[in-house]
Amino acid sequence: MKKLINLTINDKEYEVAVEPNQTLTDVIRYDIGLTGTKKGCETGDCGSCTVIMDGKPVNSCLVLAMQAAGRNITTIEGLETEDGLDPVQEAFVEKGAVQCGFCTSGMILSAKTLLDRNPNPNEAEIRSAISGNLCRCTGYQKIVEAVESVNK
Amino acid sequence: MSEYDVINSRAPKVDAPAKATGRAVFVDDMSMPGMLYGAILQSPVAHAKIVNIDTSAAEKLPGVKAVITSKEAGLVQYGVSPARYDETIFCHDKVRYVGDEIAAVAATDLETALEAVSLIKVEYEDLPIVLTIDEAMAEGAPVLHDKYPGNLCAEVHQEFGDVEAAFKECDIIKETTFKNKRQDAAFIETQGCLANYDLLGNLTLYTSTQVPHYVQRILAMVLKLPVGKVRVVKPYVGAGFGIKAGTNPMEIISCLLSMKTGKPVKMNYSREQVFMFGRARHQFTHTMKTGVKKDGTIMALEHQCYLDGGAYSSFGIATVYYAGSLLGGPYKMPNMKYDGYRIYTNKPACGAQRGHGGVAARACWEQQLDMIAEELEMDPLEMRLKNMMVAGDTTCNDLNMSSLGMKECIEAVREGSDWNNKKNSLPKGKGIGMACGFFVSGAGYPIYRSETYHSTAYIKLTEDGGTALLYTACAEIGQGCETTFSMIAAEALGIPLDSVRVESGDTDFGVDLGAYSSRQTLMTGHAVKEAAEDVKQQVLAVLSEELKIPAEDMDIKKGVVIFKKDKPDFSEMRVRYIKEHRGWTDNPEEGDELSFKEASRIAYLAKGSIVGTGKYRPQQLGGKFKGAAVGTSPAYGCSAQIVEVTVDEGTGKVTIDKMTDAHDCGRAINRTSVEGQMHGSLSMGVGEAMYEEVKIDDKGKVINSDLAEYKIPTALDMPNMETIIVESDEPNGPFGAKEVGEGAIMPTIPAILNAVYDAIGVRIWELPLTPERVYTAIQEYKDKNK
Numbered sequence A: 001m002k003k004l005i006n007l008t009i010n011d012k013e014y015e016v017a018v019e020p021n022q023t024l025t026d027v028i029r030y031d032i033g034l035t036g037t038k039k040g041c042e043t044g045d046c047g048s049c050t051v052i053m054d055g056k057p058v059n060s061c062l063v064l065a066m067q068a069a070g071r072n073i074t075t076i077e078g079l080e081t082e083d084g085l086d087p088v089q090e091a092f093v094e095k096g097a098v099q100c101g102f103c104t105s106g107m108i109l110s111a112k113t114l115l116d117r118n119p120n121p122n123e124a125e126i127r128s129a130i131s132g133n134l135c136r137c138t139g140y141q142k143i144v145e146a147v148e149s150v151n152k
Numbered sequence B: 001m002s003e004y005d006v007i008n009s010r011a012p013k014v015d016a017p018a019k020a021t022g023r024a025v026f027v028d029d030m031s032m033p034g035m036l037y038g039a040i041l042q043s044p045v046a047h048a049k050i051v052n053i054d055t056s057a058a059e060k061l062p063g064v065k066a067v068i069t070s071k072e073a074g075l076v077q078y079g080v081s082p083a084r085y086d087e088t089i090f091c092h093d094k095v096r097y098v099g100d101e102i103a104a105v106a107a108t109d110l111e112t113a114l115e116a117v118s119l120i121k122v123e124y125e126d127l128p129i130v131l132t133i134d135e136a137m138a139e140g141a142p143v144l145h146d147k148y149p150g151n152l153c154a155e156v157h158q159e160f161g162d163v164e165a166a167f168k169e170c171d172i173i174k175e176t177t178f179k180n181k182r183q184d185a186a187f188i189e190t191q192g193c194l195a196n197y198d199l200l201g202n203l204t205l206y207t208s209t210q211v212p213h214y215v216q217r218i219l220a221m222v223l224k225l226p227v228g229k230v231r232v233v234k235p236y237v238g239a240g241f242g243i244k245a246g247t248n249p250m251e252i253i254s255c256l257l258s259m260k261t262g263k264p265v266k267m268n269y270s271r272e273q274v275f276m277f278g279r280a281r282h283q284f285t286h287t288m289k290t291g292v293k294k295d296g297t298i299m300a301l302e303h304q305c306y307l308d309g310g311a312y313s314s315f316g317i318a319t320v321y322y323a324g325s326l327l328g329g330p331y332k333m334p335n336m337k338y339d340g341y342r343i344y345t346n347k348p349a350c351g352a353q354r355g356h357g358g359v360a361a362r363a364c365w366e367q368q369l370d371m372i373a374e375e376l377e378m379d380p381l382e383m384r385l386k387n388m389m390v391a392g393d394t395t396c397n398d399l400n401m402s403s404l405g406m407k408e409c410i411e412a413v414r415e416g417s418d419w420n421n422k423k424n425s426l427p428k429g430k431g432i433g434m435a436c437g438f439f440v441s442g443a444g445y446p447i448y449r450s451e452t453y454h455s456t457a458y459i460k461l462t463e464d465g466g467t468a469l470l471y472t473a474c475a476e477i478g479q480g481c482e483t484t485f486s487m488i489a490a491e492a493l494g495i496p497l498d499s500v501r502v503e504s505g506d507t508d509f510g511v512d513l514g515a516y517s518s519r520q521t522l523m524t525g526h527a528v529k530e531a532a533e534d535v536k537q538q539v540l541a542v543l544s545e546e547l548k549i550p551a552e553d554m555d556i557k558k559g560v561v562i563f564k565k566d567k568p569d570f571s572e573m574r575v576r577y578i579k580e581h582r583g584w585t586d587n588p589e590e591g592d593e594l595s596f597k598e599a600s601r602i603a604y605l606a607k608g609s610i611v612g613t614g615k616y617r618p619q620q621l622g623g624k625f626k627g628a629a630v631g632t633s634p635a636y637g638c639s640a641q642i643v644e645v646t647v648d649e650g651t652g653k654v655t656i657d658k659m660t661d662a663h664d665c666g667r668a669i670n671r672t673s674v675e676g677q678m679h680g681s682l683s684m685g686v687g688e689a690m691y692e693e694v695k696i697d698d699k700g701k702v703i704n705s706d707l708a709e710y711k712i713p714t715a716l717d718m719p720n721m722e723t724i725i726v727e728s729d730e731p732n733g734p735f736g737a738k739e740v741g742e743g744a745i746m747p748t749i750p751a752i753l754n755a756v757y758d759a760i761g762v763r764i765w766e767l768p769l770t771p772e773r774v775y776t777a778i779q780e781y782k783d784k785n786k
């Protein structure tokens, strides 16, 4: 049985009818159409579905859409402003931290939450903050360099 | 200062902003009106006869639009290489591994499709299974394919020089056996596709592939459609590493379902299905015997290799050849004998993965070279230098090193890692090791025998002037080839990078064999360069007529026309241009140089749309012996690597502290992308060396089919990597460019193994280096040397 819920995503209210077993990832991607949130495993192992929920990065494939009702959610689409890309996005572009791009949304959101609470993290802190986001392309080096460069 | 305006720089990737904002479209981000969802019934058993398939219950389920089996799909055989087409879309007589396709369903939503699949009843008659090479080769073993008795999928026997005679002249002969483990490429985007068969009988498949061209041909062949009615489009792809370089059954099935229902059909592999489908690195068992003279001169290699192939051929024939041929270099070695065997087993098929066929071989051999150096009391780095080939050398198996910065790479990592001060002086438990390797810059021949161009490209100037639209069927899969080709086009045409717009990955744009065997930069790069030069000449020819100056006295650079001699009066031309753009705010001012924009508008007015074309096909390459084609390439990239490790002898835990890699990529087109390929290669090598192993139970089922149990390196596992770009001028490459995507993984595993030995004095001949394996090796060594 579908149920109507309200989701706040990127400061916008959405009213969606969801099944009790639908994940937040699927609702964001297929019902709301914000396909920047990726889906690499659906078992909480890869981090490509990361969104920020009430200030914390979460694997949205492990969250039921119903559990997210009333929470404040930011997806990758929520980072851009009228002034352009978020500095973290900018850094990823500039430093070559993006290869295939499939991990990128999740990586950027994990990095973003780290930088929000710790504007000048060291390498170990960065590595630990993105350790739940798997990337098979970059060996993480340029991602770490990008995050390091943000508030420099 | 670079002599180039665009290439050889660190230009940000053209697709990076779209990917960093979530706007880039991958296949699962697409949808179409009326779209159906497909699901596949895969065999739950590893080897069995199919007695009966009953689809009636599935067909009756509301929402189901089509159910298909081999009856509907037919039995046209396909695969990767025409020499071993051993697959059909669906099994009809028997299944050969857990995951083999039996039937498929299209329904209005995925849940219904999955439920329908569960309603299909299949009656099996179990057959005995073979899961190891020994079982598969045993007398009287059950046979997977009647056509291939003894489960022998492919064998190779090659000898160059005279190995036996050479061994007689050797002072040291070492023989060792090495084993890696079955891998998974673990790209983060699982395979997916969306097929659309339209009302005019045209089929379009959007798919997560590395090779739109090969998929197009297989679809046409298997579905019996005219190839002109089949179009394959690659959206952005979440990487492939070789596994997406063949056609997968889901791609064909989605097309068939779309043809059957007249609706678009979307399908995806779950992560578990990615593991079930496999097609990644084989498990190799290498036995090598190397003979060397007292002074360290390498004389001969006798080499035997067994590949556990799984149930189908996939890329396997190429793999078994590569496993031998890629040891021909980069050291001078006059005698080499190779016997390779690829064996069918009741497991998911193995195929190609980054460093195709050569990674485990290199891991075995480079470790052996270190053993020999130790016995000769030579620095392993010096011994490698002593035997190193130089540009212009040809290997005993006829691979021509038209450029080879191998010595420069070794010197670069020696300095970058401070090798001279560290080798032999690190405390116990810490070690340093090195290795070298090389790889093709594109396979010299297409997968099917053909005189086809390997790449075509065209550039059309916008009629209004100023922008060059580049169309290539190349496959951007994250390596950055859209950026590389935009840069090559801009450089060759003489315009800024942002005046180029690229469209790629669509078979309607031409022929491009795709992203495999590290071929894009060299091969497509040539085609793009030629197209850009063609366009430039066409524009200059019009200017020449208008201005009455020979075309050779003009050029285009940084977006303006250069007059090598006297500057002519082009004011009349400019007036014409401005007249056509009355009210526009960006018209040229008096005194401005003649812009490319003006020139291309004038060219359009004279000739209509300006379109330039380019193409590339390698020259005749390699020797005449059987299998000579595998390993040939117009050029070879090469790497030297030094790795430092810490080994905890109490627990067997290995930590990688630092990696230094130098790679000769010819001329670096985009320096950031070159480093990115080096980083990616190193991290994949670290994963294979340290953690990765696809485990299969005694029923043939993959037991660690998720990214929790199949461990790839995380950000915490990777050390800092120092990457040093060594440039050479490759005569066969566009602007002198060649490979970087795979050569850099070649030395990683042996460098780690050599470093582990340096740390603990124990050699390990099996991967991965789990604490358990390392600890056991240490204990065994201690027991033996008590």
Ligand code: FES
Pocket (backbone or CB within 6 Å): A038, A039, A040, A041, A042, A043, A044, A045, A046, A047, A048, A049, A050, A059, A060, A061, A062
């Ligand atoms: S899709 Fe959610 S963690 Fe992988």
Ligand code: FES
Pocket (backbone or CB within 6 Å): A097, A098, A099, A100, A101, A102, A103, A104, A134, A135, A136, A137, A138, B188, B238, B239, B478
């Ligand atoms: S860029 Fe491809 S997975 Fe990270």
